[in-house]
Amino acid sequence: MIMSHEENTSGWDAIDQAMQQLYGEQEPKHYGTAIPYMLGGPDPLDGISAYAVDTPMPHWHFVTYGFSELYDKEAEDTSRSGYGFELTFRLTRTEDETEPPAWALNLLQNMGRYVFNSGNLFQPGDYLDANGPICLNSDTLLTALAFVADPDLPERMTPNGAVQFIQMVGITCRELEMIQSWNTRGFLAACESYMPKYVTDLMRNSYADIPSVIQATERGIEVDGSSTAFLFIQQLSWEPARKKLLQKNVPAKLVLGAQQATLLSSILRSRIAKKATLSLIGPEINIVFEAGDQPSVVETEREVRLTVNQQAVDELAGQLRPQASFFELPSLDKLQIEIVPTQIKDQEGNVIKTIG
Incomplete structure (x- = not known):
């Protein structure tokens, strides 16, 4: 020794x-x-x-x-x-x-x-x-x-x-x-x-x-409930809502990787049922879900706070599956959700599996 x-x-x-x-x-x-x-x-x-x-x-x-x-x-x-x-x-x-x-x-x-x-x-x-x-x-x-x-x-x-x-x-x-x-x-x-x-x-x-x-x-x-208060998600991005002259407004869009979709559904139900927050931590944006009676979206430069009630959670959880998809949440100002494929790579960077 x-x-x-x-x-x-x-x-x-x-x-x-x-x-x-x-x-x-x-x-x-x-x-x-x-x-x-x-x-x-x-x-x-x-x-x-x-x-x-x-x-x-x-x-x-x-x-x-x-x-x-x-x-x-x-x-x-x-x-x-x-x-x-x-x-x-x-x-x-x-x-x-x-x-x-x-x-x-x-x-x-x-x-x-x-x-x-x-x-x-x-x-x-x-x-x-x-x-x-x-x-x-x-x-x-x-x-x-x-x-x-x-x-x-x-x-x-x-x-x-x-x-x-x-x-x-x-x-x-x-x-x-x-x-x-x-x-x-x-x-x-x-x-x-x-x-x-x-x-x-x-x-x-x-x-x-x-x-x-x-x-x-x-x-x-x-x-x-779930003890998971933070999920670190590499495939996470946010596009703010846009207003267009003489055209319909474009809702905000949340983009998630397919690998995390099912897990997010399970944890979100569990956390919100206990009035606890769930934070999704991405490379450039944090998305915070919190329980509330009136659904709302509040955006800042580095963080988006989504207040959700049971109806919004049911709408979201019912659509979160590990496959590429695109849908809207009517209760959250028609928030758009896009699930994109997740590529699993080995240590050399070669794609060995695609989810979604």
Whole structure:
């Protein structure tokens, strides 16, 4: 194990102690970083450890070193250490497997790059669409990640502040949609009997087809509504209404990608039913839906606020399908909606699928 600050490793030691309490004297497989990220190294995390665990099924239990402050305290916030968390990941292990798969280590490092480069932090309840298999070049259905508090590692106080252990869980596209329509914790709890300890299994089928999971999700949506307040949509644009001399006025037009149509319908119904807003965040415009008795459209330079009642929601949700289409909403000043095809591309930019 290579330490870059041998004089003070209190943050690192705190993670070691948490894992030792869980697994005793087991020596983990540890993968350190030769060149620190700040000195131009490719990997942002200082290290990743993997423990071989046998219950509730054979699996690897990974833990990261680097989202928190491992050495001297540098951040001004004394209540938390660094970003305030480390990631864990549980992955099924075969009986003859003596080393954890490299793709899992790369996935965790990629999470480090995402946080370090964007400044966006993970919290229990978050989710992330990977836009492809979480293990590249595999036949897995798992194309997204959910985040939940690690069931065996409670938050820990260290000399540098508090550290949460947040576990990544591989999920399918349809499971992600169910989470977005409800919430992460509720959905994962509904799946727990099929996925104890939230161990990720690349070869599993989707839980979105299991009747008990479907019923729990439908009940949860009805009682809780959707926890999704923001949807980031790449294919989103707005054309303001235009007045033409001696001609009929042209209504405003909202343009959406087909990939998001069905999901938007589900989340919008859920949010508005609970009098909660839903914001669509696009490259150049934000569209905010909010509940109100009288439908209206209010435009500013960077934002459009659409006040909708139940009639407007029904009109919109009834037309939102993953296929190219064009329609008007009579209750919203004849607002025009255009659904355009979505092209799914691989890492080289080649179109591998068209939706709509």
